[in-house]
Amino acid sequence: MVIKVNNELEEPTVVHWHGIRLPASMDGTGEVQKPIQPRESFIYRFELPDAGTFWYHSHHNETEQMERGMYGALIVEDDSKIVTDAESVLMIDDMKLAKNYSFKRGNFIEQWKVRHDGREGQTLLVNGQENYLIEMHEGQSERWRIINASSARYVRFYLGGKQFTLIGTDGGLLEAPKNMTEMLLTPGERIDIIVGPFKSGEIFYIESLPYNRMTFLKAKHNAFATVRVKEAKPSIAYIPAQLTEIKTLADRDAAVTRKIKFSVGASWKHGIDFLVNGEMHAHDAPIYINDLQVWEVANTSLMDHPFHLHGFFFQVIEENGKVPEYKAWKDTYNLKPRSKVKIAWIPDNRPGRWMYHCHILEHHEAGMMAHFEVIDKGEISFSPQVRSSCAHS
Ligand code: C2O
Numbered sequence: 001m002v003i004k005v006n007n008e009l010e011e012p013t014v015v016h017w018h019g020i021r022l023p024a025s026m027d028g029t030g031e032v033q034k035p036i037q038p039r040e041s042f043i044y045r046f047e048l049p050d051a052g053t054f055w056y057h058s059h060h061n062e063t064e065q066m067e068r069g070m071y072g073a074l075i076v077e078d079d080s081k082i083v084t085d086a087e088s089v090l091m092i093d094d095m096k097l098a099k100n101y102s103f104k105r106g107n108f109i110e111q112w113k114v115r116h117d118g119r120e121g122q123t124l125l126v127n128g129q130e131n132y133l134i135e136m137h138e139g140q141s142e143r144w145r146i147i148n149a150s151s152a153r154y155v156r157f158y159l160g161g162k163q164f165t166l167i168g169t170d171g172g173l174l175e176a177p178k179n180m181t182e183m184l185l186t187p188g189e190r191i192d193i194i195v196g197p198f199k200s201g202e203i204f205y206i207e208s209l210p211y212n213r214m215t216f217l218k219a220k221h222n223a224f225a226t227v228r229v230k231e232a233k234p235s236i237a238y239i240p241a242q243l244t245e246i247k248t249l250a251d252r253d254a255a256v257t258r259k260i261k262f263s264v265g266a267s268w269k270h271g272i273d274f275l276v277n278g279e280m281h282a283h284d285a286p287i288y289i290n291d292l293q294v295w296e297v298a299n300t301s302l303m304d305h306p307f308h309l310h311g312f313f314f315q316v317i318e319e320n321g322k323v324p325e326y327k328a329w330k331d332t333y334n335l336k337p338r339s340k341v342k343i344a345w346i347p348d349n350r351p352g353r354w355m356y357h358c359h360i361l362e363h364h365e366a367g368m369m370a371h372f373e374v375i376d377k378g379e380i381s382f383s384p385q386v387r388s389s390c391a392h393s
């Protein structure tokens, strides 16, 4: 892909390609490029090595630029045997708007709450629209690619109790389809599902069940969109029993190569601090190309944080002492309160500066992130450090 980004804002921006395994220099963060200034442009150029449901978004002043909608879906088609009658991309978001529909930061107390909870609002959007309508035909099955693009909202995706089939996660297809009736999608996460067939006349909603992530805001049951089933049409849908193969990178007792801690602490300066390894905007040690990484990521706080690793997919190999039910490629994974997740991944040959962070945008902005470098063993690294202000990286 070659994408020219023209910045027509009154402020700088950069664009991050969430989930794409691209070269470090194209990652679109303040670590690897200077922010694109107003009336300037930047050309991103990279190959697309994986099929999947990806997205791109601003990675500068995110708490405003992303809240205002600076994101989009990036779908890379697979050549698998899956056939469906229709396909849609559904980007779920919410906005906290003032009475005149504008974006406002709010007063001091308001801002403190937003810093703690992340920004959630009552304007519920699918693909940028309120009261979104999906029409299907009786007898047909569709593939929906769902992206949680909200700043902080956890979506406990639910179709009024109807069964759907999970076929893919952040990094592409699962090995086998999995039937379910609900699925948690934290900010940044994606799923591919198959829905249907349904009966003509049925009406149901894309809902989010309450999920309590220990916020001041009360967890609520919400409806994002209406699904209406119309007259019958023939179906050509076919979902194979085996979708792909996922090679296991490490088993649950693999030796841990790095321990990471996400924590929240009281601070007299900010009221509350969001930390990685006890620091804001932490600097983590470098790693070497092709060395298997087994990271134990701990969340010692009493709230949830979606952990996002830039540029690479990982496998969760253990969560609080349990092996996950199925294998999946992930780049974003929820850290429940007081939990430990063990992930495995391999830094392939893409040296440079990378990062991981909480995908609740306000926590990320507050410093819940770390940078690290992937180094080629054969060379001494002199990779350029383009560092503007850390707070915007
Ligand atoms: Cu989608 Cu650095 O994030």
Ligand code: CU
Pocket: 304, 305, 306, 358, 359, 360, 363, 364, 368
């Ligand atoms: Cu967080």
